[in-house]
Amino acid sequence: MKTAANILGDALFATGYEVQDAPRYGAERRGAPMFAYVRAADRTIVERGAIVTPDLVVVADAGLLGIPAAGVMQGASEATWLFVNSTEPAQAIRAQWRYPGQVVSWPAGFTPPAMHNAAATSASCAGAAARMLGVIARETFESALIAQSTGRSAGAIETTRSQGLAAFDAMGGVDRCVPEGGEHPATPPASPDWIELGADDAALAAPDIYAQATSEQARTGLWRSHRPVIDYEHCNRCSWVCSTLCPDSAIRVDEDRTPRIHYDHCKGCMVCVLVCPAHAIRQVSEQAAQAQEIEP
Amino acid sequence: MSEQPYKSLKDLPRSHALSPGTAMCAGCGGLEALHEALDVLGRKTVVVNAAGCMTLLANYPYTPFHGSWLYTSMASAPAGAQGVRDALDILRDRGRLADTDDLTAVVLTGDGSAYGMGLSATSAAIERGLDFIYLCYDNEGYGNTGQQSSAATPHAAKTSTSAGTQGYAGEKKDLFAVWAAHKPSYVATVIGADPLDLARKVQRAAALKGPRLILALAPCPTGWDFDPGDTVEIGRLAVKTGIWPLKEYADGRIVHTRVPNPRVPVEEYLTRQGRFRHLFEPERNDALIAAIQARVDRYWDDVG
Numbered sequence: 001m002k003t004a005a006n007i008l009g010d011a012l013f014a015t016g017y018e019v020q021d022a023p024r025y026g027a028e029r030r031g032a033p034m035f036a037y038v039r040a041a042d043r044t045i046v047e048r049g050a051i052v053t054p055d056l057v058v059v060a061d062a063g064l065l066g067i068p069a070a071g072v073m074q075g076a077s078e079a080t081w082l083f084v085n086s087t088e089p090a091q092a093i094r095a096q097w098r099y100p101g102q103v104v105s106w107p108a109g110f111t112p113p114a115m116h117n118a119a120a121t122s123a124s125c126a127g128a129a130a131r132m133l134g135v136i137a138r139e140t141f142e143s144a145l146i147a148q149s150t151g152r153s154a155g156a157i158e159t160t161r162s163q164g165l166a167a168f169d170a171m172g173g174v175d176r177c178v179p180e181g182g183e184h185p186a187t188p189p190a191s192p193d194w195i196e197l198g199a200d201d202a203a204l205a206a207p208d209i210y211a212q213a214t215s216e217q218a219r220t221g222l223w224r225s226h227r228p229v230i231d232y233e234h235c236n237r238c239s240w241v242c243s244t245l246c247p248d249s250a251i252r253v254d255e256d257r258t259p260r261i262h263y264d265h266c267k268g269c270m271v272c273v274l275v276c277p278a279h280a281i282r283q284v285s286e287q288a289a290q291a292q293e294i295e296p
Numbered sequence: 297m298s299e300q301p302y303k304s305l306k307d308l309p310r311s312h313a314l315s316p317g318t319a320m321c322a323g324c325g326g327l328e329a330l331h332e333a334l335d336v337l338g339r340k341t342v343v344v345n346a347a348g349c350m351t352l353l354a355n356y357p358y359t360p361f362h363g364s365w366l367y368t369s370m371a372s373a374p375a376g377a378q379g380v381r382d383a384l385d386i387l388r389d390r391g392r393l394a395d396t397d398d399l400t401a402v403v404l405t406g407d408g409s410a411y412g413m414g415l416s417a418t419s420a421a422i423e424r425g426l427d428f429i430y431l432c433y434d435n436e437g438y439g440n441t442g443q444q445s446s447a448a449t450p451h452a453a454k455t456s457t458s459a460g461t462q463g464y465a466g467e468k469k470d471l472f473a474v475w476a477a478h479k480p481s482y483v484a485t486v487i488g489a490d491p492l493d494l495a496r497k498v499q500r501a502a503a504l505k506g507p508r509l510i511l512a513l514a515p516c517p518t519g520w521d522f523d524p525g526d527t528v529e530i531g532r533l534a535v536k537t538g539i540w541p542l543k544e545y546a547d548g549r550i551v552h553t554r555v556p557n558p559r560v561p562v563e564e565y566l567t568r569q570g571r572f573r574h575l576f577e578p579e580r581n582d583a584l585i586a587a588i589q590a591r592v593d594r595y596w597d598d599v600g
Binding site: 151152153154156207209211212213214215216217218219220223239240241243244245246247248249250252253262264265266267268269270271273274275 | 305306308310311312314315316317318319320321322323324325327328331332335353354356357358359360361362363365488489491517523524525526527528529574577578
């Protein structure tokens with residue numbers, strides 16, 4: 001998404017706009033949802049920081065719509081357009097997530113690049129956004145795509161260029177659908193209702209942790225886009241490989257040498273899938289696995 | 297902790313002394329090495345942690361440890377360990393802590409602290425003969441702040457402060473040699489991808505007194521730019537190519553515990569990581585790849 005925002009920001013800048021584009025990391029870590037913001041205006045931009053009232057939200061990973069903690073719809077209103085990197089019909093997405101504004105997805109017949117191809121996905125999301133804004137010329141957008149992949153191999157540059165332009169062309173039906181937003185003056189946040197509290201004794205106020213191993217309560221399983229699933233028929237009960245090499249100690253071995261993955265904590269790194277000597281661990285899409293849990 | 301030496305992988309501890317739910321990245325090679333080491337050391341430890349990625353281990357109100365954890369500034373972890381050791385010794389002298397309840401002071405830092413900012417305090421602690429174990433997760437850069445180059449960054453690697461076609465111009469500091477030059481009780485290099493070698497070394501260190509270093513190369517999906525699932529494979533390649541020699545120092549002697557023979561070409565290791573992509577794209581940099589190979593070959597020629 002950082003790359004997509006970069007391409008879009010470059011193209012808007014080359015078109016003559018004042019531009020801000022910046023990524024925001026929840027934590028600079030894999031598995032956490034990633035946001036990037038682009039602001040463009042034909043005058044000096046006085047706002048700073050995260051965008052509170054977006055005109056267009058681009059969601060590269062449709063799976064995030066179902067994770068409230070990801071907050072992809074934060075600040076969205078009836079006036080906010082939502083683009084979802086999905087081939088599902090826009091109306092179905094709108095109905096499923098009860099989105100208040102207009103939703104756009106890929107037009108029928110268009111095949112977006114596979115999600116794991118991050119560079120191509122970024123290019124095509126930028127292409128869709130550029131066309132929905134409708135103020136960027138095709139050639140300007142093409143230059144921004146090429147500039148983004150400077151230093152990469154000829155093949156990588158061509159992938160970015162062709163995927164970005166294919167998306168740009170495919171979205172002709174929604175050309176310029178997103179109108180320019182109104183003024184967003186930089187308003188100071190409302191001051192909270194302060195309650196004056198006296199200073200506590202250091203023994204109380206210092207953030208000491210007295211209980212052991214409380215991180216068990218932190219559910220890092222939410223980071224996952226895919227999950228490992230053990231096929232117990234093929235597991236040879238070696239009792240150590242996946243459990244020892246799992247960086248997160250998220251695989252425990254029972255007394256009878258059966259490994260158990262703790263899905264509350266597994267971050268989906270897939271180390272276990274790759275190191276299992278019996279190839280008894282599969283990688284499954286988290287969305288599919290959760291759907292199966294609900295309707296087994 | 298088991299008193300018997302670890303003979304085979306089947307002997308490795310099956311219960312884990314570190315809880316899941318930490319904020320470390322998925323596929324963290326440092327966390328892998330840390331939990332393997334703590335599984336051997338057991339729960340009677342006080343971890344003294346200098347600023348770094350692993351500062352996020354104990355993040356109020358969550359801690360993955362069963363024991364105490366103390367956070368110090370980047371340069372001061374060995375000084376913190378000195379205070380902990382002294383306090384424990386005073387309690388024992390006064391009869392308020394039974395010998396069987398004694399704890400081990402374990403310093404935990406990344407390479408930024410171990411190779412750079414904390415080196416002066418470390419040197420002084422070794423000089424004083426401080427009884428502690430220093431565990432360093434070396435991910436070859438300031439990972440927590442976005443992988444700026446550190447004194448542990450290997451030659452030619454791309455970091456956020458060494459971009460460009462040649463990557464990092466400096467050389468990776470030989471911390472093993474720096475420690476060994478102090479003549480401490482024990483120094484060892486380890487890697488999470490070889491848990492048996494790691495367990496044997498941690499067990500050996502635990503049985504000794506005085507300053508002891510366990511230096512773990514920590515493959516870092518985020519900073520080195522590879523898929524998190526490849527952490528173990530990258531670690532194995534670091535050993536098979538001879539880039540990360542597994543060795544130990546004790547009683548004035550250095551012994552290599554794993555000798556890769558034949559050695560896999562370094563290219564196999566480099567090509568798997570985005571931080572070395574500029575060596576292969578847009579044009580192959582044969583001269584630089586050959587120079588990296590030559591450094592590794594020279595090392596092993598000297599080992600004999």
